[in-house]
Amino acid sequence: MAVAPETARPVYEGTRIPTPIPTVLQVPEALRESGELLEVNFGPNHPSTHGVLRLIVELNGEEVVGLAAAIGYLHTAFEKNMEQKTWWKAIPYPSRMDYLGYQANELAFVLAIEKLLALETPRKAVWMRMLLCELNRIQSHLVWLATAALELGAISMFWYSFRERDTILDLAELVGGVRMHTRYFQAGGLAEDIPSGFFVECRKFTDWMPSAVDQYERLVNRQQIWLERTKGLGLLSADDAIALGQSGPVLRGSGVDWDLRRHEPYLAYDEVDFDVPVRPEGDVYARYRVRMQEMRESTRIVAQCLDRLEGMEGEPWIADDRKVVLPPREELHTSMESLIHHFKIVTEGYRVPEGEVYVPVESPRGEFGCYVVSDGGPKPWRVKFRAPSFVALQATATCMSSAYIADMIAIVGSLDTVMGEVDR
Amino acid sequence: MREAHGETTVVVETARVVEAATHLRDERGFVFLADISAADYLGWGGHGVAGYIGTAAGRDLNFPATQGLAALPEPKPKRFSVSYHLLALGERSGAARVRLQVWVEEGEPVPSVVTVWPTADWHEREAYDLMGIAISGHPNLKRILMDEDWEGHPLRKDYPIGGEPVRFSGEE
Numbered sequence: 001m002a003v004a005p006e007t008a009r010p011v012y013e014g015t016r017i018p019t020p021i022p023t024v025l026q027v028p029e030a031l032r033e034s035g036e037l038l039e040v041n042f043g044p045n046h047p048s049t050h051g052v053l054r055l056i057v058e059l060n061g062e063e064v065v066g067l068a069a070a071i072g073y074l075h076t077a078f079e080k081n082m083e084q085k086t087w088w089k090a091i092p093y094p095s096r097m098d099y100l101g102y103q104a105n106e107l108a109f110v111l112a113i114e115k116l117l118a119l120e121t122p123r124k125a126v127w128m129r130m131l132l133c134e135l136n137r138i139q140s141h142l143v144w145l146a147t148a149a150l151e152l153g154a155i156s157m158f159w160y161s162f163r164e165r166d167t168i169l170d171l172a173e174l175v176g177g178v179r180m181h182t183r184y185f186q187a188g189g190l191a192e193d194i195p196s197g198f199f200v201e202c203r204k205f206t207d208w209m210p211s212a213v214d215q216y217e218r219l220v221n222r223q224q225i226w227l228e229r230t231k232g233l234g235l236l237s238a239d240d241a242i243a244l245g246q247s248g249p250v251l252r253g254s255g256v257d258w259d260l261r262r263h264e265p266y267l268a269y270d271e272v273d274f275d276v277p278v279r280p281e282g283d284v285y286a287r288y289r290v291r292m293q294e295m296r297e298s299t300r301i302v303a304q305c306l307d308r309l310e311g312m313e314g315e316p317w318i319a320d321d322r323k324v325v326l327p328p329r330e331e332l333h334t335s336m337e338s339l340i341h342h343f344k345i346v347t348e349g350y351r352v353p354e355g356e357v358y359v360p361v362e363s364p365r366g367e368f369g370c371y372v373v374s375d376g377g378p379k380p381w382r383v384k385f386r387a388p389s390f391v392a393l394q395a396t397a398t399c400m401s402s403a404y405i406a407d408m409i410a411i412v413g414s415l416d417t418v419m420g421e422v423d424r
Numbered sequence: 425m426r427e428a429h430g431e432t433t434v435v436v437e438t439a440r441v442v443e444a445a446t447h448l449r450d451e452r453g454f455v456f457l458a459d460i461s462a463a464d465y466l467g468w469g470g471h472g473v474a475g476y477i478g479t480a481a482g483r484d485l486n487f488p489a490t491q492g493l494a495a496l497p498e499p500k501p502k503r504f505s506v507s508y509h510l511l512a513l514g515e516r517s518g519a520a521r522v523r524l525q526v527w528v529e530e531g532e533p534v535p536s537v538v539t540v541w542p543t544a545d546w547h548e549r550e551a552y553d554l555m556g557i558a559i560s561g562h563p564n565l566k567r568i569l570m571d572e573d574w575e576g577h578p579l580r581k582d583y584p585i586g587g588e589p590v591r592f593s594g595e596e
Contacts, residue, residue, distance in 0.1 A: 071568065072567075072570060075569040077578055080578060080583075080585070242456055242513065243543065244542055245458065263513075264521075354495075354498065355428055355429050356463075356507075356523075357429045358459070358523060360511075367511075369458055371507065373463050375468060375497045381463070381465075381468070382463040384463070386461075386509065390550075393546075394543060
């Protein structure tokens with residue numbers, strides 16, 4: 001269900017977007033010959049590029065007339081490295097790529113393995129995965145909100161957002177023992193049972209979170225500087241967003257009602273009740289509003305997951321397939337078979353049937369896809385990720401045409417790219 | 425065209441990829457290109473079969489049998505595959521996905537689909553950069569993740585791991 005639009009006025013009258021849509025903003029020849037242009041290297045080591053993005057900007061006064069993004073500064077060949085690891089040792093890799101939306105990345109890879117293995121996961125694992133992914137979405141949006149507001153001068157937002165972010169990281173620590181990159185998802189289910197005390201703490205958080213979002217909105221929603229620096233900037237029409245392959249909040253901020261959690265439900269998203277916020281404007285402000293609303297919806301999903309999980313005490317958290325899943329620790333002392341299985345999985349890894357699959361999930365940044373090829377051996381033959389940030393950066397040139405240099409920070413920030421995921 | 429793991433793969437001739445792409449976009453509603461994934465199948469099936477010491481090429485006593493495959497995988501037509509993951513933005517629960525696939529040997533050109541889906545721009549540059557797929561008709565086919573003067577294509581199977589030169593490592 002779309003959120004009622006606040007402004008019905010179409011902002012795309014007389015669109016200035018040329019066809020075909022370029023991913024590089026070219027300077028008009030006449031302008032180049034004027035000799036008035038200034039070429040500026042924005043980044044790669046600039047604090048507001050969210051990592052190491054380099055934008056080569058050509059300025060006419062303060063107006064951006066030419067723009068090309070140079071990426072690859074964080075390229076560490078995750079995909080190549082994963083080919084060298086056994087399937088279960090490769091699981092920690094994807095979460096390091098998008099270091100804010102790590103749960104969704106981990107989930108996509110684990111779901112891909114399970115799809116090839118045709119492995120059923122117990123329902124407790126399904127709901128817990130969903131809960132953690134939504135907590136992670138809130139966390140990711142909070143970091144975006146904090147940094148995006150910080151760049152536009154709203155420093156206090158940073159402290160408020162990080163207060164709740166820390167609570168989420170504490171919850172993750174309670175579950176997996178680590179604050180980020182938990183590697184809590186395992187092919188077949190979860191690495192460990194949900195610890196006692198988690199539900200109580202998590203319930204406190206879901207009770208508190210809606211009022212925290214209200215607080216954030218009270219801080220900036222009527223703030224004149226915030227509004228002037230976000231409204232009507234970085235315009236991206238619905239058609240262009242689809243043509244440029246945008247996904248997630250950027251696509252929904254351009255008025256396209258599309259969310260994989262609803263349209264292509266995985267896990268148990270078809271059993272929970274939530275709304276997909278959509279805004280028609282396609283500007284920085286719309287993306288901000290979509291993300292704020294998504295945090296509220298995610299909190300609702302987390303609360304529903306808690307309701308279900310509380311009734312699943314004592315149920316298994318991982319599938320009982322000894323060829324893939326590590327046997328319970330206590331069995332190793334008494335059972336020869338368990339010891340052999342444990343040894344085989346740890347040293348050699350499990351074999352995954354031959355085939356190729358593409359598994360998309362809705363990460364905090366949009367469609368995160370995992371394409372996996374297996375030759376039937378203990379290591380993946382090829383892993384390729386569809387990184388939503390990589391695609392989002394392609395839209396910078398379109399969003400940026402005739403923007404000012406100061407707006408560039410707001411516009412690049414609104415696309416919410418994580419460079420670790422762009423460069424992989 | 426084949427179905428596996430609940431996914432549909434359509435294999436087309438390389439020369440007709442733009443035609444197929446346009447058809448899928450305009451007639452079948454696949455307006456959204458999610459990803460272009462290239463894969464290198466050099467040495468596919470070369471790990472041998474477990475239980476039999478050796479590879480398909482012959483007996484090799486030095487090859488650890490337990491590391492081999494359970495069965496030899498299905499042979500691939502050519503060395504590289506390029507997969508276009510397409511998505512139709514349908515109504516609720518109406519998402520449809522299809523994988524358009526072409527097979528090429530090294531250096532064989534793959535026509536660019538930038539004119540069909542503008543988002544293919546960077547994906548194709550990445551396929552060229554990391555896998556060395558010769559995309560033809562691309563407006564700006566430069567390396568995207570590696571340096572412009574980088575040699576080789578790192579995600580190919582014959583590209584060594586740890587073989588890249590490290591500056592100032594004292595091993596000039």
